[in-house]
Amino acid sequence: MNRRDFMRAGISGLALAAFGPAYTSRATAQKNVRIGMIGTGNRGGYLTGLLSKFPEVSIPAVCDLLPEAAGRAAETVEKSGRPRPEIYAGDEYAYRNLLIRDDLDAVVIATPWDWHAPMAVEAMRAGKRVGVEVPAAVSVAECWDLVRAEQETGKSCMMLENWSFRDDNLAVLNMIRAGLLGDILHCQCAYAHYCAGYWAFDADGNDRWPAKFLEKYNRDQYPTHGLGPVLSWLDINCGDVFESLTATATASLGLNAYFRRKFGPDHPNATRRFAQGDIVTSVLRTRKGKTVVVTYDINLPRPYDNQWLVQGTLGVYSHEHNAVMIEGKTGDRHDWSPFDPWLEEYRHPWWKTMGAEALQHGHGGADYIEMRLFVNALVEDAPFPLDLIDGVTMSAVVGLSEQSIAAGGTPVPFPDFTGGAWETRKPTFGMVPR
Incomplete structure (x- = not known):
């Protein structure tokens, strides 16, 4: 059996042993x-x-x-x-x-x-x-x-961080747990989504509820879509923990420019002062010396992009390229190899059992997987698939980035919401105890 066959067999065994009955697609009648x-x-x-x-x-x-x-x-x-x-x-x-x-x-x-x-x-x-x-x-x-x-x-x-339940992100998690990328050292992620015309403001330029946040705060307002899968890729709170955060923000130009283009220079929002910088870049460092770059970018014209990248000692995964480079398994070290065959091979059991139904629903099926598992946990009085410690860890970037930006990009300590238990806590996301 070669290494790839061994890894395939290992993942199959993991699917049977560790992704157990609490997280299947069945509609229980209990x-x-x-x-x-x-x-x-x-x-x-x-x-x-x-x-x-x-x-x-x-x-x-x-x-x-x-x-x-x-x-x-x-x-x-x-x-x-x-x-x-x-x-x-x-x-x-x-x-x-x-x-x-x-x-x-x-x-x-x-x-x-x-x-x-x-x-x-x-x-x-x-x-x-x-x-x-x-x-x-x-x-x-x-x-x-x-x-x-x-x-x-x-x-x-x-x-309810649905991007943690995406087909591609869960396959990457399986690849990491199988050791294909080696020891993970660095990740990148983003919420890069041009939202000027429909999210904080309606089509007529009137404020919707998020507008007040853009006017008042300068911070990463929405870090969790990018960070959701990264936490499980790095075993954050269950083997490692974030230690510090540094954040910087650009000037705020995008929203004023949008309103001038669409509504003319006399529109109130064409000159309104928005505290929110157009792009916020946060760098998180873990206790074990790993780093994560988190980008927030919603006010400038651009296609949607989460910019996930995982770099390990044996290779790299890039969501932007939809590709991997794995030493000894893909081609030349200067070339990307398509991710799709790896996605098929390392598809998570949640997607194997629920994928067909999930794809009938929003956000590429991630919403269905997330809420199906949420309901299963309620039915079975079981732990939720994403625990609160992970939820507050992702969310803390909002307030911490604001603090760091206000202090000129000074590093700020990252709270340990586990109270020191991260050293002994075991990963649970995507698996259940044997």
């Missing part, structure tokens, strides 16, 4: 899971529809500041053949009336960012397990609030 939805706008409305696809899920209650958004979500649930959920709407704190219900096992939170952590903390303290959209927190203090709430209540919280 119990009905009752989920309340908090925030039912674009993302929350979509998640309401996706959760309605799972037969073991009921949705007794939905909540949104806007009654029309909550009403649309209620109609989605009703059209799925379930009873129409009770609606909580019209007030910023209407969600508290949802949280006091005794017929909910969990809540899913998909509100503006600054509500994520406070709502998740209150939900855990109300006895509910939580799925919260990204980022889970917008300050280091909020990260610690989440950790304390989970520890004190015993109710777990999962940040």
Whole structure:
């Protein structure tokens, strides 16, 4: 048996032994899971529809500041053949009336960012397990609030970072665990997504809720899509830990330029002062001397790109090139080798079992895989596939990058949310104990 065959056999064995029953695609009938939805706008409305696809899920209650958004979500649930959920709407704190219900096992939170952590903390303290959209927190203090709430209540919280569940990223994880890239030393990732015309502002140039963050803050506002897979690739919080972060930002020119192009020089936003630099570059260093470059870039014209790159002692993976170079396994050291054959060979068991169904849903199937596993964990009263420590680690980059930029790019310490347990914690993402 050559090395490649050995690795193939090893991964197959791993699939059978370590990616066990808690994380398969079956729709279990052991119990009905009752989920309340908090925030039912674009993302929350979509998640309401996706959760309605799972037969073991009921949705007794939905909540949104806007009654029309909550009403649309209620109609989605009703059209799925379930009873129409009770609606909580019209007030910023209407969600508290949802949280006091005794017929909910969990809540899913998909509100503006600054509500994520406070709502998740209150939900855990109300006895509910939580799925919260990204980022889970917008300050280091909020990260610690989440950790304390989970520890004190015993109710777990999962940040819903869907890019951790992508087909390609999970295959790369399998390749790393099989040793194909050697010891990993460096990763790059990004949220590079031209959002000027539809995300923080609508098509007519009016503010949507993210606009206030761009006006007030200069930081990496949205680090988790890039960092999600990187944490598992580097065994962060389970063998290594981030130790420091340095961040720098460019000038803020992109949004003013966009408004001048689209609406003319007299539009208020053509001269409005935005604190947010157009590109933020953060460099994270781990205790074991590994580095991660995280880029935030949403205000300048460009195609979407997550810019993942993994560099190890035996080779490199590049998402941009959709290719690898692995010493002794691919061609000349100056040439890239297509990634697709490696994706097929090292496809994660989640995608082998759920991929066909997943591809019928959003974000290339990652949403389905993520929420299927979230529901399975609720049904089986099992740990979530992504734990809260990983969620707050990704989210802490928001507040830490702001601190570093404000201090002229000075390194800032990265909190150890494991309390020192990273030295003995074992990796769990993508596997279950044997």
